[in-house]
Amino acid sequence: MKLIPYLIGWSVLVLVVITLALYRRMVTEKEDDIIHLSDTSGAVASQQIQMARRLESIDRWGKILTILSILAGLALAGWYGYIKWIETTAY
Secondary structure (H helix, E strand, O other): OOOHHHHHHHHHHHHHHHHHHHHHHHHHOOOOOOOOOOOOOOHHHHHHHHHHHHHHHHHHHHHHHHHHHHHHHHHHHHHHHHHHHHHHHOO
């Protein structure tokens, strides 16, 4: 059985995880880490809350996709090992 299509799918999943990590880094470059207590209008605090929500969403998807890519990689490695084991015992 050919593993190439599955390997391509796994590679795409890993690229999505890497792209998401780079996107998170790009988003955090604009992040303001200082707590603004004297902000009377609340605009800065509102922006910080929006940024925190965006980062939580990115982190949640990052964790989910990372776990999926690790599990898929382990499954592919196990499947490849099983195929090679069957091929060597067939002789």
